[in-house]
Amino acid sequence: MEDVYNQKDTYLRKKSEAAVVVKVESIHWKSSQPLTEDYLRHFDRVAALYDYNPWTSSSWQERAEQLDRERQLSADRAGLACVLKRFNERAGNAPEAMRAVNLLKDERTLCVVGGQQAGLFTGQTLVIYKAITLIQTAKLAAERLGRPVVPVFWIAGEDHDFDEVNHIQYLSQDMQVSKIKIEHPTGKRSSVSNLSIPQEQWEAALNELDQSLIPTEFKDDLMSSLRAFAEQSITLVDLFAKIMAKLFGSHGLVLVNSDDPALRRLESPMFRELLEHYAPINDAVHRSTAQVVTLGYKPQVEAQANSANLFVIDDDERVLLYADEASQDFTDRKKERAFAREQLLAWAETAPERLSNNVMTRPLMQEYLFPVLGTVLGPGEIAYWALSKGAFHHLGMQMPIIIPRLEFTLLEGTVQKNMHKYDLTLDDVLHRLDEKQQEWLRKQDTLQLEERFAQVKQQFKASYQPLIEITAGINPGLGKLGETNMAKILEQIDFLENKAQDAVRTQFDAALRQFQRISASVLPLGKPQERVYNIIHYLNKYGSGWLNELLEAGLEPDGQHKICYL
Template sequence: MPNDCISYQESGYFTKLMMDYLVEKPELKALYNRFPKLENFGPQIEEKAKNYPVEYRKTLVTALNNQYNGFKASKATQTNIALLSDSKTFTITTGHQLNLFTGPLYFLYKIVSVINLCKELKQAYPEHHFVPIYWMATEDHDFEEINFFHFKNTKIKWDRESHGPVGRLSTAGLEKVFEVFAKELGLGENAQYLKDLFDNSYLKHANLADATRYLANELFGDSGLLILDGDDVSLKQLFIPFIKEELLHQTSFNNVTKTNALLKEYTIQVNPREINLFYLEDTIRERIVFEDNQFKVNNTHLVFSEEEILELLKTNPEQFSPNVILRPLYQEVILPNLCYIGGGGEVAYWLQLKANFEANNITFPILLVRNSVLLTTEKQVQKADKLNLSWADLFSNQQTLFDKKTQEFSKFNLDFSAQKEHLKKQFEALNQLASQTDKSFSGAVKAQEVKQIKGLENLEKRLLKAEKKIHSEKLERIIQLQNELFPNQSLQERKNNFGEFYHEAGNTLKTKLFEKLHPLEAKFTIITI
């Protein structure tokens, strides 16, 4: 198996919208600013430089320095924070939920992608600086989406009640999770590293935002990754004019609704609300709605007049939280950002937002689908070679793979298409004869044709079934291998946690990711560790 990649089209795991975007389908051009090609970053830099106020840089640097207070920032991280004061510095950003212990593998792939793209851009545009950003989704309130991770065959879950933004959530109770995880890890140098990483991240920090910052900083701080928390008073102050616009004019609802009409042939990722803001406190994140000429907070008794809510915005902007429609705008307002790197689902909903950016006079970033990876071991590659499996085989539907390999292993042709075609031709003559006589005879001929074709199909299925029994041992090894690589017949990167692979490979895992991932190449990378 010499190839170490497979196209996104061949993988079968990407939506029609993403496939059309990746081939630059002309009908989608109105939904994005520039396609992610190296040469397109030059004009993107020029546009963002004109659109991003210089004074915002000071606020951003101060906010980051405050957020890193109490954390050990590497020299590379400190340098990158300082570089943001320079008007020639721009960011490449990815975002992710505060999944327990990073959650699924693609957390790593997102961050490696932003770091590697920054390196590539520095070579192409040496007069500028490029800084990788991980935007922590601290204001999310979907705790059930983040309170677990899978380690090998065990789902390790944090059971507790949660209300409000997850970033402010206390880490109390994670000692029990640590005990379960430590038991699963067992002994060994890599196991001890993972235990210490979990312990230092979650048991030595008071809230989930700080724990996640520590974790991401330990994994990627040496590469200069900046970890940004948007739940910040000073950063929200920069966003006040846009929150006011949303409250009074529902700009995003009108623009995104119009864009959604252009995406009728695709599955829409998100639908806008009339007001795309939440009211935020430590234990509350509830929608703001406008009813009876008043602003109300869902599921509370809070009610504001227009004057009152605008006064609250002026004095306490941190109590307003953008939803999935407005969060990208918030990000691009406060950052000198050129490109957002996300999964297919994320890029899909970003494609719904360009008109809203234009209405707010904010540069729309380049949208880049993150690298996707399949991690394998040498032993698994050897098994695939012995079974004469290609990567395309292993990525295919399991039933399709099962049938295809049965055909290959059989000593004779299991496809009765030729016989069925021959039978149809014989009945063509009978049907011509029948058309010249009684209608009842014609009906009998057609019924007989259907019966005999069905009989051949049944024989074909029985023969395939018989051959599967004969070759069952080899077929079972194929399915077993595919199940190892694609848990629950889904992508490994959407389920497995990095700890499972670090436990076996140690730092080789990160080293290989940095070596093999090329963000501007749209392909599914297979990495043997």
């Protein structure tokens, strides 16, 4: 397969008869995060915030040697492999993934790790692209280093923000961004992996999904698999893992649930470290935050004073811990709950499932559990990891190589056809589609309504203004009345013009719907497609052939946005 790194147009072909021919184009889509944009384009500006330059080939060997030499604070590999084996078996993961789990027992094996919350039906398509990036990067790293590198997807089951993961969005037949969601089963701020979803909720969501999918040759098998997975699932994490295993297990993707009680027991020593060193770790985060500000960027995460950067599970709720300077113990943010320091340290050893990481300690725990050669991050994550370097160093660790997640926009055949019909470039669609639509409408206006109405208004004002001046000379009040009268007449002319323009638009309803489809497909809700839509509707239309092509294509995470022409 031809390498597509830094090539503009590449055709990827699967060898089976059912191949989907995919054209991939790389473009520069500026990141909404200025720090991330500089990470991708001008690394020298942000180099002080990270330990490795991802764009220097020597970084891979340097990082591997550092892990071989200095990884003292780490979990037991055999124990980790055992935990992963049980979880991946429950998820129904493929033999290739199970072999990858066994490889972790080997001291030479390294990992590429990345993750996301367990969204309904996998959530946004960016989750799928993160998995692709993990698999591609692990393959490339193994080739470069001549040693095993395993892709690991970290399912953030400990997260409690249910509203982020309880829904999917898709483009409906009437060109609306529609939503399918499930309701919170308890209302408590519990970890997602501890929330049991009633079977009737699974069934309702699946029925909505079924009704939203157009009939295709792939639909029956797709819905059958999803229904079978849901029947075997209690939580969103269960369903998420089964779907991800189905899509990527044969490519060796290993899954881990960050809230797995068995994993928590492995994490016990690290929780103790994080509790005992909470103050210098938080100080390091504040210093890194100040450094980010000094370099001219806005921190992605607000550093909190006295934060322990850990959660405790209390009354089935996930509570963020803050240090109480007076007592040397810990409280919640409002100081309504108190936790003795010694009690938390005891739980770290006897009940580690009661503790949980926050956004700043999760990278540290990931480093403790896995020999992380590189971590795959999205734009926002790259920005907030810039705050973690000092925390890594305090614990005698280094940051892994940070690999930008591959970004994709899928351009379906109908959208491509409509773009060609209206002579629209991709740049037009991304930056000036409304302007192009209005320009097209004006070209269809053979009556030249805009010019004619403008001419009438100009002639009317030219004829009427002298009358106002004459009447004002008779009585100033008549002059004011004349001005008001003229404004009302012009308003009525504008009203007629708008009605006439609406009538013209009605003649071109089909064309306007095609413009709407282009917009809703590429930039739904004004956002990148990958941040809104779910993968299921694409799998229903096109099967998984295009996904397999991307997995086999050797696409390097080069910081460029990929346009995928289906």
